[in-house]
Amino acid sequence: MGNSPSQASNSVANMVQAQITEFDKNFIDNLKGGTPHLRCMTIREQSEHAGINHALFMYQLAVPSGSTNPPGQGYVPQQVADGTIQNPISLTVNQQNSQLGEYGDFATVSAFGQFAALDDATLNTGKELSFRCALGVNDLAQATADTLNNTDSTVLTQITSGSVLDLGTLRGNKQELEFRSCQPVRGGKGCGVICPLVLGDLWNGTTVNNSAVDFWKYTEGGQDKFDDMAGSQQDNPIELPGTNIVFYQSPYVTQQANLNTHGIAYRSYVYMKDAVVAIFARVPGDVNVDDGDYRSIKVELIRNLKGSAFDPLATIGNIAGYRYHVAFSIPPDTTMRSRQLDSVSAFS
DSSP: OOOOOSSOSSOTTTOGGGSOOOOOSSOOOOOOOOOOGGGGSEEEEEOTTSOSEEEEEEEOOSSOTTOTTTTTTTOOOOOOOTTOOOOOOOOOEEEEEEEOEEEEEEEEEOHHHHHHOSSOHHHHHHHHHHHHHHHHHHHHHHHHHTTHHHHOTTSEEEOTTSOOOOHHHHHHHHHHHHHTTOOOSBTTBEEEEEOHHHHHHHHTOSSTTTOHHHHHHTSTTHHHHHHHHHTOOTTSOEEOTTTOEEEEEOSOSOEETTGGGSOOEEEEEEEOTTSSEEEEEOOTTOOOOTTSOGGGOOOEEEOSOOOOSSSTTOOSOEEEEEEEEEEEEOOSSSSOSEEEEEEEOSOO
16 A cells, blocks of 8 residues: 555645635524513503693692691691681692603614624614614613702712612611601512612622621521522612612613712712603504613514615615603602712722
């Protein structure tokens, strides 16, 4: 047979067909944060043929206006003499006005582009627009929540000392809302939105009263509870011990660049019933934003468009888009049903 060849005469170095690139059709997921603010809010609907404005009303308590802290404190009923008719009382009704706006976006994919693309470009564009839609609703909700302190200066607390947030501070804020007779959002509990970094501070609290870890350590099944909570994903509700508040994690919270020179502060939100009211107009063709989770938002996908006067050859063959109509309103009251806490974090 003779000597065997010392090397292959055809290898990847000289085989042009071996130097091709495989384009992986399974795209890597981009990083999308949770958009949970709407889950904590009251949702109402605008009636058809009722205009673009919406008014919320609330009766003031039927007690003297001077009886406050809390409202109704110090009210003393007046005895009525037998056989006399006293003057009737009048009740006051508060009103809060808002105006609905139209929001939407769309993207087009050419017929040739859809045909040639590695992926289903129209479908995947729609998925990205679902997140854009959810983020827009979340931003509108959060922006309204951030105005509550303008009406009620007790809403916002800033921890200017540079200390991180602890459970004791959260519990105290929740009890302030209880003192004002604020009602739970659902299931007998308050609702909150918290930055994952701040939640990490709460996990790492250093005292029994302020650390979720230590709190659970001394309860039956507490370690399993901690494992469940600390290992939870952004979309999972987390009830922090001793607060009766169900929190959702989200990176989309208001930030303050340098709180009292201590670094970036992240806002934590506690909502009770009617803290913010979202009013949706269900206009035909509107997307259903549901609870604001982008995974449940199905944007409109229009495929294989026919030619038109604007596009005779149907070059633009596909459209992905969404539209919704909403207003976010504070309640018609001077007492807001929310607490917000700005704190720096030990994490970044």
